[in-house]
Amino acid sequence: MTKVLFQIDPLDCTGCAKKIENQVNELNGIESVKVFPQLGKIRTTFDNKKVTIQQIEAAILQAGYPVHSKATA
Template sequence: MTTSVIQLEGLTCPSCVKKIEGVVGKMRGVENVKVLFHAQKVKVTFSQEQIIAKEISEQISKLGYSVVGEK
């Protein structure tokens, strides 16, 4: 398992957190997802054999949030 931290812009309310956690949490290979609202970050644990961090970032972008970096 790999953990990635994705820096975002555009989180404005708690429903944003639920939206991201719900969609990303259902992606194949994702074991755990936690949105850190005040830090504007998403911490994701996933299997690199099934998914890559870029796919997760792209999905978050499709939800309308700006991805500004990955670690």
């Protein structure tokens, strides 16, 4: 499993965090996704044979939140 931490702008609501989690969880190969709203961080664990970092980033953007940076954990 691959772990990546995405940095976005801090969020003010738990509903926004849930929206991101739901969007990312729709991707095949996602093991887990956890959003830390006040920190603006999204921690993901996934199978890189089934889903790419770019696909996850696109799902976050589709939820309405651009990714500022990412780092493997």
